Amino acid sequence: MNFSGSYRSADVTFLLKPLPLTAFAAGLVDIDKKEALIQSGERHYSEMLSPERLPSERYLAIFDEACRANGKRMAGDCVHLAELIAAERDGPVTLVSLARGGTPVGVVLRRLLQRVHGLAATHYSVSILRDRGIDANALRHILAQGHAAGSIVFVDGWTGKGVIARELAASIDRFNREHEVTIDGSLHVLSDLAGAASVAASCDDYLIPSSILNATVSGLVSRSVLNDAIGPGDFHGCVMYDAFAPCDRSQAFVDELERLALAHTYTDTPPATDARAAAARSRAYIEGAMRRYGIDDVNLVKPGIGEATRVLLRRVPRLLVLRDACSPATAHLRLLAEEKQVPVEIDAALPYQAVSLIRSASDA
Secondary structure, eight states: OEEOTTSOTTTOEEEOEEOOTTTTGGGBOOHHHHHHHHHHTSSOGGGOBOOOOOOOHHHHHHHHHHHHHHHHHHHHHHHHHHHHHHHHOSSOEEEEEETTTTHHHHHHHHHHHHHTTOOOEEEEEEOEETTTEEOHHHHHHHHHTTOOGGGEEEEEEEESSSHHHHHHHHHHHHHHHHHTOOOOOOEEEEEETTSOOSEEEEOOOOOOGGGGOSGGGTTTBOOOBOSTTSOTTSOOEEOBOGGGGGGOOHHHHHHHHHHHHHTOOOSSOOOOOOHHHHHHHHHHHHHHHHHHTTOOOGGGEEESHHHHHHHHHHSOEEEEEESOTTOGGGHHHHHHHHHHTOOEEEOTTOSSSEEEEEOOGGGO
């Protein structure tokens, strides 16, 4: 099934299989149990979901402030990324965003490519999972709709350690060999902290507002899943949080981003990106953090505001590390840490605004 979630139908087509909550109840597990199952190797994270809850009024106020403070920055980076994509292409563009962090970015890019650059653009949002790869059925569907392999552009919001960028490259290389096509596995992002993307608007760790909400800024769609409910011919799955519709910000958020993007003027030169320096910084920090905190599994270290937020929303945090105890960019993280009683450490030398460490199951 393909659908647009709570976005307008022209904005995006989700290539996901909606699973009703009632049918998926066995896979909805609390966060502590999910963490234990993931770390023990009994279950892959993609096989389970923890139920999402609506954000509190305090948290929504922080989201609104993040939009006011960083909406222009995010919109400007969308403008810059659209320019970079347009410079690569002289024909129709098929945007393929990685659900769900990349979905709002893909919506805005499609509009900018059409309105500003005069390019025909279509936008699909598909699942990619660590250790499982991209949804090959979704890619086959896109090609079957007549989109040329060379028109495909993969889009996400940001990179953390670069795991998904590497997963994408490996998946597309495998898909190309198996199907004798030449899809470009390059990843295009707003913020490339890991230096792993091929094209990025910046390498800065700034607060991308859509990174701090879940379904209510992503079309009411859950994180993607791949479990026994997904047949061999199915797209990867998801849950639709239709009950959250009264609190949904998805459409309003991308509409405002588009407005800001169309009003964007270059008062400054777009920041230069140095992927090699970002990659070196990422490796050095992660290696140092693993030694400092006695961590054996690199997957327990989540650098950057976006990844740190996901830990506090969806995993079992051990520690939140902040560069600045009072930065507005991490106000939502401080609130989440307070609500969940997560210790906070301040490290003025931190190369990112925030890092979250996941608690090892052996320490539980």
